[in-house]
Amino acid sequence: CSQSGGSNRVMRLLGLALRKHLPGNPTIVYQNMRGGGGTKGANYFATRVKPDGLTILSTHSDMLQPRLLRSSKIKFDPSKFAVIGSINRGGSVNIIRNAAKSRLMDHSKKPLVVGAVSGDRVTNAPLVWGAEYLGWNLRFIVGYPGSQELSLAMRRGEIDIMGTANMFILRQLLEEGIASPLVQPGIPTGGKYRRRSSFPKTPTVSELLEAKGVTGPPWKAYLAWTGSADVDKWYTLPAGTPKDILTAHRKAFDKAVQDPDFIASMKKQVSKDSFAISGPDLEILIAKIVKTSDQDIAFMEKLQKKYKLISTGKALPRTVKAILDDVRKGGRKLIFNVKGNTHWVRVSSSKSKVKIGGKPSKRSKLAKGMKCKITYKGKGTVATLINCK
Structure with a gap:
């Protein structure tokens, strides 16, 4: 996960509490592995990690998206x-x-421009259901890192609407008068969705759709898309972990989430x-998500394609002229501006050609402020050519 994201923050707070309640009070080492939105x-965890109880995967709801899982x-x-358990932060809010x-x-x-990390987010x-059934005037731009x-x-x-469950980010934008709450999925309670106590005046999606008489397949497909949000941040050991090890981790998790210090830190x-x-309970939720019907996924995909959240075909490469606003990770990530919008690309040692001053060069030589021609297929993709002066 991202070192600055919500998954990382919750994981580290939980880690402090887990250490107190796991047998032997072990030292916990954190390794952030960013890429593919968590995939x-x-x-790596599923294919390389031994089921010995020494490694926990901390991930998020997008890793349970029905379409992604196929x-x-x-x-x-x-x-x-x-699975060990999960922590739900109360649901996201679109502002x-x-x-x-x-x-x-x-x-x-x-x-209005909606910024998104990925099409399946x-x-x-x-917002898709708002555009389709409530008449909202929106277009989506996918590819922001977080x-x-x-x-x-x-x-x-650059964007007009975004969604996150990160209360720190929400609080900043709201208190500074930049944005206001628009809609929230709500917290699942007894088969319905209630408003978060932090956002008592912000309507839930179910309230708005019910007022418009939206039921049946559209509502089923919406629940299929958002069902993983009920899980939010979840923690698991590898498949094949011995039962006694899993039991020890679950007991530690149950104690950790009731730890007064952890509860106070989460609230703050x-x-x-x-x-x-x-x-x-997490096992039951995941089993339900995995069994999402083909019909619900097809309904979701139809709307995702309509609003250009997922590709309807292979994207064609394009070349833009831009000044590098930032160069990160030794030239592996470039950030630049295209017609007022922030774009970023990855630079591969094997798939990207780098030229500086007309001569072949290395990505490590790229620097902020360089004027470049960049050939790529879209935000977040691997650039095939970076030609800089």
């Missing part, structure tokens, strides 16, 4: 993991830039609406 780390890129079956509110229902004006679902980058894009006026740093889900 790189989950695939992809050939996925090397794991979450229903076979030895809207105050300066853009007047355009939400006015299709004669420029659409759970936070997209309320909530921190979305927050920055909103401050710049993450969300006062957070709650824990036990290992056995």
